[in-house]
């Protein structure tokens with residue numbers, strides 16, 4: 001069935017010298033491909049996985065332009081290709097786990113799924129109860145990793161300007177009380193946690209629909225939630241959704257509950273807006289806040305400057321199909337137009353970034369042309385890791401869109417992102433202080449619990465080891481008792497020598513008075 005020999009695209013993985021930026025080391029956007037199983041085995045397929053990094057796309061007869069002979073079989077190369085037998089766990093391990101490792105080391109990450117409607121974007125990102133996707137797995141491993149090092153709730157508090165402040169223990173306790181009044185798995189921990197830091201996790205969940213940003217976690221009536229939000233730049237030039245609700249979560253279950261609340265609001269919002277759920281881009285962001293403990297390793301250091309915030313955004317993009325195939329009209333046409341505009345802007349931004357990096361020119365990247373790209377600006381312009389999973393339905397009907405998706409994927413993996421160094425602030429404190437403090441407390445507790453019986457069982461006479469023995473007798477020769485003096489001194493001296501030889505001669509005769 002080969003029409004022309006498969007060619008390796010020029011954009012296949014290659015390293016590019018740093019150019020167009022003085023930010024130091026860069027990495028390309030990592031692009032993965034996941035091929036979903038066909039709904040019906042007998043359907044005609046247009047795509048075949050040929051190795052763990054390549055797929056072959058063959059134009060079917062129903063493809064536009066097939067008859068004019070303008071189409072050729074093409075080979076596409078990715079960092080990794082997940083075929084139909086791949087499990088959710090495999091995708092998480094290869095793609096997302098390194099991002100969570102980066103997160104706990106204070107680095108930012110962005111992962112987005114891209115593909116035609118029904119190609120498996122949501123399945124890959126969220127999954128279902130039996131087949132958990134990337135998001136719940138990231139949360140699970142994150143909470144397992146930081147479980148012993150989490151702050152109590154409300155120690156860190158969002159300042160509503162994309163930063164955090166530290167509350168004193170007393171203030172945090174008041175907030176915890178106020179909240180009280182108001183109201184899976186075999187995954188192992190990750191390496192790399194700083195045991196002298198304390199951690200807290202915050203979640204934001206927004207959706208971009210018809211080029212407006214909605215806060216899916218905002219309290220209050222759904223009408224209020226549908227007020228679109230403004231994207232602003234913070235003091236360190238990071239873009240953020242102004243006034244977005246940040247929910248502090250203490251476990252994976254908490255986090256999933258928050259996500260489900262967001263999903264519910266999304267559905268309610270869509271009913272009001274007459275929207276279709278797959279017609280919006282959803283951005284679920286996990287923010288990890290960490291700060292060093294004080295000198296005693298006990299509480300968070302009360303110094304806001306030592307806070308490190310890293311974030312991982314998990315983005316489920318709307319389907320990328322063309323409007324003429326879906327025959328949309330009215331509201332659906334408007335949705336499709338907006339989706340196409342935002343995805344088109346994403347494409348343009350990446351193209352210009354690639355051009356700037358490749359030829360050293362400095363064209364303006366039009367992030368502001370769409371809310372989606374404005375939100376991504378931090379990642380593309382800043383530092384961190386950016387990854388994309390291209391989801392593919394191999395059925396022949398999707399060929400034209402799939403070919404477009406492949407072109408986008410190839411272009412994306414040519415874009416370089418500055419590698420983020422670690423920015424954790426040790427505040428000049430001694431490493432290991434938290435563990436030392438914990439060991440000390442454990443020892444004290446043990447002694448307290450054991451009480452006297454424990455002390456009795458110790459094979460050391462602490463009193464005598466550290467004393468010089470009984471009081472010296474009076475040494476006065478001018479009394480009628482003087483005859484006893486030599487005998488008393490002799491007895492006392494024997495006593496001191498005897499004790500100082502117990503229990504293991506640790507304190508030898510240097511402490512005795514001699515005879």
Ligand SMILES: Nc1ncnc2c1ncn2[C@@H]1O[C@H](COP(=O)(O)OP(=O)(O)OP(=O)(O)O)[C@@H](O)[C@H]1O
Pocket residue numbers: 035036037115116117118119120121122123124277278317318319320391
């Ligand atoms: N790898 C897979 N294995 C098994 N089932 C899958 C896989 N990928 C997708 N599916 C199933 O295919 C259907 C469509 O997938 P999904 O909703 O994830 O597509 P989507 O790309 O998010 O679509 P949309 O753009 O409309 O949101 C779902 O029923 C999902 O369970």
